[in-house]
Amino acid sequence: MGFCDDVKAAVERITASDDITIISHIDADGIASEAILSQAIARAEIQHSSVFVRQLEPLTMSQVPDNASLKIFTDLGAGQQNLLEERGFSNEEILIVDHHVSQACNRNYQQVNCLPYGHLKMSAAGISYLIAKAIDPINTDLAKTGIIGNVGDMMARETCGLVGLVRDVIVEDAVRHKNVEVRRRDLNCYGISTRPLYLSLAYNDDPFIKGISNNVEGAKQFLRKIGIKQQTDEGRWLVWEEYSVDDQRTIISALAEQLIANGEPINRLLAETYHFPDEPVRTPLRNAQEYATLLNACGRWGRPQVGGAILRGDRGGSFREAEHMLVNHRAIIRDLLGYIIDSGVTKLEWIQYLHVGAKYPDTIVGIGAGMALSKLDNSKPILIMCTVPEDKNLTKVSMRTTERMVERGVDLQKAIGDASSKFGGVGGGHRIAAGAYIPKSAEQEFVILVNKILGEQFGAKSTNYR
Numbered sequence: 001m002g003f004c005d006d007v008k009a010a011v012e013r014i015t016a017s018d019d020i021t022i023i024s025h026i027d028a029d030g031i032a033s034e035a036i037l038s039q040a041i042a043r044a045e046i047q048h049s050s051v052f053v054r055q056l057e058p059l060t061m062s063q064v065p066d067n068a069s070l071k072i073f074t075d076l077g078a079g080q081q082n083l084l085e086e087r088g089f090s091n092e093e094i095l096i097v098d099h100h101v102s103q104a105c106n107r108n109y110q111q112v113n114c115l116p117y118g119h120l121k122m123s124a125a126g127i128s129y130l131i132a133k134a135i136d137p138i139n140t141d142l143a144k145t146g147i148i149g150n151v152g153d154m155m156a157r158e159t160c161g162l163v164g165l166v167r168d169v170i171v172e173d174a175v176r177h178k179n180v181e182v183r184r185r186d187l188n189c190y191g192i193s194t195r196p197l198y199l200s201l202a203y204n205d206d207p208f209i210k211g212i213s214n215n216v217e218g219a220k221q222f223l224r225k226i227g228i229k230q231q232t233d234e235g236r237w238l239v240w241e242e243y244s245v246d247d248q249r250t251i252i253s254a255l256a257e258q259l260i261a262n263g264e265p266i267n268r269l270l271a272e273t274y275h276f277p278d279e280p281v282r283t284p285l286r287n288a289q290e291y292a293t294l295l296n297a298c299g300r301w302g303r304p305q306v307g308g309a310i311l312r313g314d315r316g317g318s319f320r321e322a323e324h325m326l327v328n329h330r331a332i333i334r335d336l337l338g339y340i341i342d343s344g345v346t347k348l349e350w351i352q353y354l355h356v357g358a359k360y361p362d363t364i365v366g367i368g369a370g371m372a373l374s375k376l377d378n379s380k381p382i383l384i385m386c387t388v389p390e391d392k393n394l395t396k397v398s399m400r401t402t403e404r405m406v407e408r409g410v411d412l413q414k415a416i417g418d419a420s421s422k423f424g425g426v427g428g429g430h431r432i433a434a435g436a437y438i439p440k441s442a443e444q445e446f447v448i449l450v451n452k453i454l455g456e457q458f459g460a461k462s463t464n465y466r
């Protein structure tokens with residue numbers, strides 16, 4: 001059996017069902033996965049409903065309905081199969097569509113997971129799209145949503161563009177459908193549709209450009225010096241996508257020169273980007289990265305359905321609500337980032353950690369941890385803890401590291417999974433980003449154990465190198 005056979009088996013299961021419940025994750029990939037599958041299922045005229053959970057853990061398991069429907073878990077489930085088993089779900093009731101590391105379990109739940117087949121750069125929205133397309137080729141309009149989910153889950157980040165099956169199948173389908181435009185050698189910078197260009201440049205640190213990154217005035221001066229008009233005649237700041245191809249070329253060449261002058265590599269200056277010409281200009285809906293942030297804002301602030309409505313085309317009330325959440329989301333993340341940097345982290349031999357208490361929602365600490373890592377010593381994985389408002393005895397943990405550390409043998413999913421299960425918690429995720437819920441009473445011991453496991457991982461790999 002190959003990955004395509006698993007997709008086919010899932011399609012058979014779905015089309016043979018007369019009632020389906022989709023249980024999905026609240027992040028951009030989870031929202032995109034739900035939107036793809038539920039639209040494909042609706043078009044196949046199968047009765048269905050959806051539930052979003054912030055994560056599958058004992059507290060949220062009660063949100064999974066106890067009825068006769070086929071339960072499809074998207075962007076979660078693979079790492080929490082013991083919870084499904086404990087709940088007494090039979091094999092016939094469950095289908096898992098996930099890209100997280102699987103947990104061994106006594107039941108053999110049907111799963112479509114790209115990881116065991118080596119498709120490491122595919123998110124749950126990617127798998128959902130392949131299923132939707134196999135249900136009916138009319139669903140290729142949903143390839144755009146598949147791209148948003150993949151980009152939202154950082155599948156394009158390391159490789160400066162989507163790769164593998166996602167690039168070859170999903171991006172190509174979207175281009176053929178004409179609702180996505182690919183720019184192969186675009187500026188690798190966030191905010192190309194909504195941020196004044198100098199801010200996009202100043203907020204970007206991948207690649208870090210001396211005198212421009214983390215330097216708002218420096219970025220403005222740089223553009224002035226190379227003769228680039230920054231405002232319209234009415235005084236509105238121009239965004240990257242409004243510049244002509246010639247201006248864009250001038251800016252990219254000047255940025256490359258700046259990198260070279262500082263002895264820095266230029267390989268991360270350009271990236272393949274995904275644009276949506278059918279969306280209104282200068283909105284976050286115009287490109288995959290900013291669209292995904294909008295969805296994340298909806299999910300992390302408890303309104304994933306609003307993100308789902310936008311993906312289905314609502315440009316009225318839902319879009320306005322999402323824009324409000326986005327403003328709030330950005331402000332809190334900026335604040336969290338400042339808090340992490342100002343408070344400082346405690347360094348152990350193999351990790352650095354911080355407890356942010358009840359100051360920030362458990363749904364965003366992981367995002368803050370990831371952003372903080374680029375401003376801290378990124379050779380040590382970061383671990384952030386916070387309290388869970390619904391249960392004062394529970395602590396949420398988020399960990400992040402870099403691709404370089406993963407290459408050196410770091411596997412956060414394994415570290416956090418093993419350590420949390422020692423204390424009766426549940427954790428999972430990926431090698432590079434993982435999370436867990438643990439008992440509050442175990443915080444200190446947990447941190448010490450994670451540090452020890454990470455030490456073993458670093459050590460284990462260097463032994464292999466010998």
Ligand code: C5P
Binds near residue numbers: 427
């Ligand atoms: O919550 P956070 O953003 O830190 O999650 C990082 C990754 O770990 C996500 O992919 C999430 O789905 C996964 N995770 C998990 N089990 C948990 C918490 C997070 O699989 N209990």
